[in-house]
Amino acid sequence: MTNLSSLPSQNAQSQMKVPATYMRGGTSKGVFFSLTDLPPEAQVPGEARDKLLMRVIGSPDPYAKQIDGMGGATSSTSKTVIVSKSSKDDHDVDYLFGQVSIDKPFVDWSGNCGNLSAAVGPFAIHAGLIPNDRIPENGIVKVRVWQANIKKTIEIHVPVVNGFVQETGEFELDGVTFPAAEIQVDFLNPADSDGSMFPTGNLVDDLEVPEVGTFNATMINAGIPTIFIDAEALGYIGTELQEDINSDEQALARFERIRAYGALKMGLIARLEEAETRQHTPKVAFVSKPKPYLTSSGKAVIENDVDVLVRALSMGKLHHAMMGTAAVAIASAVCVPGTLVNLAAGGGNRESVTFGHPSGALKVGAQATEAEHGWVVEKVMMSRSARILMEGFVRVPSDVFE
Incomplete structure (x- = not known):
């Protein structure tokens, strides 16, 4: 007979609940977080944040399936986004993108995800990061985003119907099965700010x-x-x-x-x-x-x-x-x-x-x-679309930071 006193305590087996939203943006999908909803350890860049996001997605997974996480075992579905009130003048929110490796233990912060950029505008509105007086009963909300990975501005034009973000519609995007509402995404001055658009100096x-x-x-x-x-x-x-x-x-x-x-x-x-x-x-x-x-x-x-x-x-x-x-x-x-x-x-x-x-x-x-x-x-x-797939909490084992 099993000695129950030898089993780990419930507290040791517990999981933490982290508010999260699972969204499709363009032909990608990922787990979105408001910065202030993350555990304190993960609200700043570093090992703790990376450990949390990897565990959320289900990486590293030597089977390359991400069965024990929210990832879908492809580069398009092994993604995380952190959004916060902007630290920049004349911007609404800061957007940080983390590409989670599927089979290796790291998060790549070196670039942006253009597809998920389309979802940042709707997420910012849903998360209460855009003032109510900016949201019309019917019309377009221009969400001005500071893309923190590459230090660039993105303007996301989010349609609103009856005071809510319009998510369904007739816009068709190749690579996405179902139609949705069209979102125009403008990438301003997208070339590298620190050097030439052609880093070698040559076109070819x-x-x-x-x-x-x-x-x-x-x-x-x-x-x-x-x-x-x-x-x-x-x-x-x-x-x-x-x-x-x-x-x-x-x-x-x-x-x-x-x-x-x-x-x-x-x-x-x-x-x-x-x-x-x-x-x-x-x-x-x-x-x-x-x-x-x-x-x-x-x-x-x-x-x-x-x-x-x-x-x-x-x-x-x-x-x-x-x-x-x-x-x-x-x-x-x-x-x-x-x-x-x-x-x-x-x-x-x-x-x-x-x-x-x-x-x-x-x-x-x-x-x-x-x-x-x-x-x-x-x-x-370019035109993309975005939709909330699920919202609530993602659960992560409490020993994730150990």
């Missing part, structure tokens, strides 16, 4: 990757650091879907090697080994001229429907659609004549692009000018 570079090859590459830091390579140079045609890449371990290893050497050339890391703990950035994408193809849902994309085809990898896997921040990088690169993305889209001056991705197509607008010190992108605009 020779990227030498030992044991893989040398590739023409456009390396840009706008939205998120991204390495663009021509699909044909990699042996692809540009219409590939997830299973074509993600089932090929040799291909994934090759992309990771390209990513690491690209990060080194872009000055994002000082040593090649640092790429292992900086999985969120940079991204690697390959581009090609338009071609007809069937999306992952069986929808036909006609050649004339798109200007260019783009496939991008996130956290070591081909993305099922397109990361919002990578869409910003695509739009920024396409409006600069001479980049690989611009050339694949037909060249010349452009103010928008419709690109094909594995789940369909997306149109993104951009405003760019050539200044004395190089090209400057003033704003990138």
Whole structure:
């Protein structure tokens, strides 16, 4: 018979309750927190915060399933967001994004999530971070967001009906099954503030990757650091879907090697080994001229429907659609004549692009000018949608900080 006195106490087995909201934003979803709702240990950056968020999501998981957490075992669903009243003048809220590694014990804070950016505006309203007198009975609330990871401003235009955030609607977003309300997201001055939008100073570079090859590459830091390579140079045609890449371990290893050497050339890391703990950035994408193809849902994309085809990898896997921040990088690169993305889209001056991705197509607008010190992108605009999936508390074992 079991000796009950030898069992751990209920207190030792207890869990803490942390207020949280589970949201879809664009083609991603994640767990959202108000900063002041986090345990005191996690209200400041550091090991305690990372431990909490990893446990919430269910990482690190050697099975790569995140069964014991809120994550969905993909880069699109292993995400966390912390929102607070803004510390910046003329901004409403600060938005901090944490990309949680699935199988390794770390949270990557090096970049933004453009898809979840669309959900930050609605969350800020739901969480009471926007004054009531700013919310019309019917209309649009412009939520001005300070993106704390990359130190950039995002303006999120949230529709309101009868005094509440409109979440359902007829707007369709490829990569999301059901329609919802349209949310316009504007990324202001998305290029790197601390250096050139093209960190090497070139629109196209020779990227030498030992044991893989040398590739023409456009390396840009706008939205998120991204390495663009021509699909044909990699042996692809540009219409590939997830299973074509993600089932090929040799291909994934090759992309990771390209990513690491690209990060080194872009000055994002000082040593090649640092790429292992900086999985969120940079991204690697390959581009090609338009071609007809069937999306992952069986929808036909006609050649004339798109200007260019783009496939991008996130956290070591081909993305099922397109990361919002990578869409910003695509739009920024396409409006600069001479980049690989611009050339694949037909060249010349452009103010928008419709690109094909594995789940369909997306149109993104951009405003760019050539200044004395190089090209400057003033704003990138796109339409997304967002919806609350669940709200209440997430439970985390009380020994998480030990």
